[in-house]
Amino acid sequence: MDISCRICGGPVKAAVDLGSHPRGNAFPKPGDTSDEFFFPLVVGMCDSCTMVQLMADIPQEVRYHDEYPYHASNSVVHSRHFEGIAERFLETELTGPDPFIAEIGSNDGVMLARIARAGVRHLGIEPSRQVAEMSRARGVQVLSRFFDESAAEPIRAEHGPADVIFGANVIAHIAHLASVLKGARQLLGPRGVFVFEEPYLGSVVEQTAFDILYDEHSFVFSVRAIRAAAELYGLELVDVEHVELHGGSMRYTLAKPGAREIRPAVGEWLAREEAQRLGEHATLEEFARRAARVRDDLNSLLRSLRAEGKTIAGYGAPAKITTVTNYCGIGPDTVPFVCDSTPSKQGRLVAGSHIPVVSPEVFAANPPDYAILFAWNHAGEIMRKEREFAERGGRWILYVPEVHVV
Numbered sequence: 001m002d003i004s005c006r007i008c009g010g011p012v013k014a015a016v017d018l019g020s021h022p023r024g025n026a027f028p029k030p031g032d033t034s035d036e037f038f039f040p041l042v043v044g045m046c047d048s049c050t051m052v053q054l055m056a057d058i059p060q061e062v063r064y065h066d067e068y069p070y071h072a073s074n075s076v077v078h079s080r081h082f083e084g085i086a087e088r089f090l091e092t093e094l095t096g097p098d099p100f101i102a103e104i105g106s107n108d109g110v111m112l113a114r115i116a117r118a119g120v121r122h123l124g125i126e127p128s129r130q131v132a133e134m135s136r137a138r139g140v141q142v143l144s145r146f147f148d149e150s151a152a153e154p155i156r157a158e159h160g161p162a163d164v165i166f167g168a169n170v171i172a173h174i175a176h177l178a179s180v181l182k183g184a185r186q187l188l189g190p191r192g193v194f195v196f197e198e199p200y201l202g203s204v205v206e207q208t209a210f211d212i213l214y215d216e217h218s219f220v221f222s223v224r225a226i227r228a229a230a231e232l233y234g235l236e237l238v239d240v241e242h243v244e245l246h247g248g249s250m251r252y253t254l255a256k257p258g259a260r261e262i263r264p265a266v267g268e269w270l271a272r273e274e275a276q277r278l279g280e281h282a283t284l285e286e287f288a289r290r291a292a293r294v295r296d297d298l299n300s301l302l303r304s305l306r307a308e309g310k311t312i313a314g315y316g317a318p319a320k321i322t323t324v325t326n327y328c329g330i331g332p333d334t335v336p337f338v339c340d341s342t343p344s345k346q347g348r349l350v351a352g353s354h355i356p357v358v359s360p361e362v363f364a365a366n367p368p369d370y371a372i373l374f375a376w377n378h379a380g381e382i383m384r385k386e387r388e389f390a391e392r393g394g395r396w397i398l399y400v401p402e403v404h405v406v
Contacts, residue, residue, distance in 0.1 A: 002014070002044075003044070003055055005046035005048065005049060005051060005053070006051070006053060006175060006176075006177060006178065006218070006219075007046065007049055007051050007053075007177060007178060007225075007228070007229045007232065008046065008048050008049040008051070008228065008229075008232060009048075010046045010047050010048025010049060011046070011047045011048070012044040012045065012046045012047070012051075012053060012055065013044050013045065013047065013281060014042050014043070014044040014055055015043060015044050015045055015281050015284035015285050015287075015288060016042065016043040016044075016210070016213065016284055016285075016287065016288040016291070017040070017041075017042045017288070018041040018042070018043075018210065018213060018291070018323065018327045019040070019041060019326070019327060020038045020039070020040060020041070020326075021038060021039060021040075021041040021214065021215070021322065021323060021326050021327075021352065022036050022037060022038050022215075022322060022326065022351035022352040023037055023058070023214075023215045023216075023322070023351055024214035024215055024216055024319030024320065024322045024323065024351070025216065025319045025322075026322075026351035027317075027344075027345050027348040027349065027350065027351060027357065028348060028349050028351060029347075029348055029349070030347075030348070030349060030356070033349065033354060036351060036352065037058075038352070039056045039058055039215060040055070040056055041054075041056075041213060041214070041215075041323070041327075042054070042055040042056065043055065043213055043220070043284070044284075045279075045281055045284055046225075049225055049228040049229065049232075050222065050224055050225050050228070050278070050279040051219060051221075051222075051225040051228070051229065052201055052219060052220040052221075052222070052225070052284070053218060053219045053220075054175075054213075054215075054217070054218050054219075057175060058175075058215045076381060077245075077378065077380075077381050078110065078245070079110055081243075081245060082110045082111035082114075082168065083110070083111070083114050085111055085166070085168075086111050086112070086114035086115050086118075087114065089101060089115070089164055089166070090114075090115070090118055090120065093163050093164045093193060094115075094118075094120050094163055094164065096163065098121065099120055099121065099163045099164075100120075100121045100122070100123075100159050100160055100161070100162050100163055100164075101115060101120065101121070101122050101123075101162060101163060101164040101165075101166065102122070102123045102124075102125060102155065102159075102162045102164070102165050102166070102187065103122070103123070103124050103125065103165075103166045103167065104125050104147045104165065104166070104167040104170055104171065104180070104196075105125070105126060105147075105167055105168070105169075105170030105171075105173070106124025106125060106126045106132075106135055106140065106142060107126060107128075107131050107135070107170075108131045108134040108135055108138075109124060109134060109135030109136075109137075109138040109140040109142070111166070111168070112124050112135065112138075112140045113135075113138040113139065113140055116138070116139045116140050116141075117139070121159065122140070122141060123141055123142070123143055123155065123159055124140050124141065124142040124143070125142075125143050125145065125146075125147045125151065125155075126142050126143070126144060127144060127145055127146045129144055130344075132144045143155070146174075147174075147180060147183060148176055148179040148180060148183050149179040149180075149182040149183040149186065150179075150183075151183055152182075152183035152184070152186035152187040153186060155187060156186065156187050160189075161187065161188060161189030161190075161192060162187045162188055162189060162192050163189055163191075163192050163193075164192065164193055164194075164195060165184050165187060165188060165192070165193070165194045165195070166194075166195050166196065167195075167196040167197075168196065168197050168198075169197070169198060169199075169249075170196075171196040171198055171221075172198040172199070172217055172218065172219045172220065172221055173216045173217060173218055174218060175218040177218070177219065177229065178229075178232075178233060181229060181230065181232075181233035181234075181235060181254075182233050182234075184235065184254070185233065185234045185235055185256065188255070188256060190256065190259060191255070191256075191259050191260070192255070192256075192259075193238075193253050193254065193255050193260070194235065194253070194254040194255070195251065195252070195253050195254075196251070196252055197243060197245070197249045197250065197251040197252070198219075198220075198221050198249060198250065198252075199212050199217070199220060199221075199247070199248070199249050200221065200222070200242065200248050200249050200250040201220045201221060201222040201225075201278055202222065202248070202250075202272070202273060202276055202278055203247055203248025203249070204220055204247075204248070204287075205276070205278065205283060205284075205287050206248075206276075206401070207247055207248070207400050207401040208287065208290045208291055208294055208400065208401050208402065209247055209400050209401075210287070210288075210291035210294070210323065210327070211320035211321075211323040211324045211374075211400075212247075212320060212323075213323055214319050214320060214322055214323045216319060221250065221252070222273055222278050222279070223237070223240050223250065223252075223266065223269040223270055223273055224270060224273050224278065224279055226252050226254075227266070227270070230254050234256070234257070235254040235255065235256065235257070236254065236255055236256065236257045236258070236259075236260070236262070237252060237253070237254055237262070237266055238253050238254065238255050238259075238260040238261065238262050238263060238266070239252075239253035239260075239262075239263040239265060239266065240252055240253070240263075240265050240266055240269050241253075241265065242269075245377070247376070247377045247400065250269075291327075293402075294399050294400075294402060294403060295327055295328045297399075297402065297403040298328055298330075298397075298399050298403050299328055299329065299330075301397065301403055301405075302330070302334050305369070305370055306334065310368075310369040310370055311368040311369045311370070312334060312335055312336075312368055312369070312370045312371070312372065312397075313335060313336065313337055313338065313339070313363060313366075313368040313370075313371050313372070314335045314337065314338030314339070314355065314371065314372045314374050315338065315339055315363065315371045315372065315373050315374065315375065315382060315386070315396075316338070316339075316340055316373060316374045316375025316376075316378065316382065317338050317339075317340035317342070317345050317350060317357045317374065317375075318374065318375050318377075320374065321338065321350055321355075321374040321375075322350060322351050322352060322353070324374060324399070325350055325352065325353035325355060326351075326352040326353055330353060330355070331353050331354065331355065332353075332354060332355050332356065335355050335372065336355075336356070337355065337356045337357070337358045337362065337363075338350065338355050338356070338357055338358070338372075338374065339357070339358050339359060339360045339362055339363035340357050340358075340359075340360075340375075341359070341360055343359075345357045346358060346359050363386075363389075364388075364389075367389055367392060367394055368394065369393075369394065369395065370394070370395050370396075370397050370405070371389065371394060371395075371396055371397065372397045372398075372399075373396050373397065373398050376398050376399070376400050379396075379398070383396065
């Protein structure tokens, strides 16, 4: 199955096939699973620009709905991270007269709330109404719509050119990325910057983090692919910075050609990607083989623990849990429940696998012998919070970069 690249129109060849999957953030109610949406979770790479992307098209209206359950501020680590980004912008890019910043996918306002408190003009662009209302409650100005080229002109007409356009863990979710890049160019001021951070292909491949693949992640970015995409749509990649969030992300900075100096980090990371062979199909195919080994090793461990009479639960229900449980065939017969601190997920089921989601209090009251840490990218934060679980003899199961018990 080949498709045309969403960025450059080149041929995209399939490299990773994880089977049939539901939406990562669906979380249906018990008794409401008869019409779940499934799609083929197949990922390929473009022969021309090397952009890694989903082969299937899932309408964004299906993925981002009024009950969208992800809230960025639920994580202390994430809250500090985004407040730090806000501080950085306030000290660097937002120091001129009457600056303006727009955030694509502002979620519950965790970053823009700090900007609002500083009295800086801002606009969150958030299509999911539930989290948009949470932003407004924090004093953030929000426009409830998707961002694309058609949104840029009316935003600029009302607010003027943007000194900063920011997005975190959202730009790679947008299948119409070409339109986003065109819109960003239109909205940016002459020296404005488009800054976004997303899970990094190099880290995903290195860690065999196959659970980063789900319906919302239309792309998995590399420096090489982002540079090519920017050039196609009238922008220039001027800086990159690796950050530790989500097991390894990359922060990209785009500007209008010639507006900013290209930082040495761009060339350095391009050279690293060449050495890692990130632009080759064979690298993704080997990644798929390692993912299959992780699946088999995890299932073997769970079977052994059940044969020994051990109890198992899950901890954390991020969207990636849907990929792991469906790809590995893990259901409530093996993992009776998974706990998560997000109230809107509690009392619901993991899509496809139908594992019940409960509160952390249920986990504390019914501690298992082993807990699969599905939110592995928050391992440090969670293990500190659940120190008592380990002190009682509880063990954590992790599967990135390989299956291991701690």
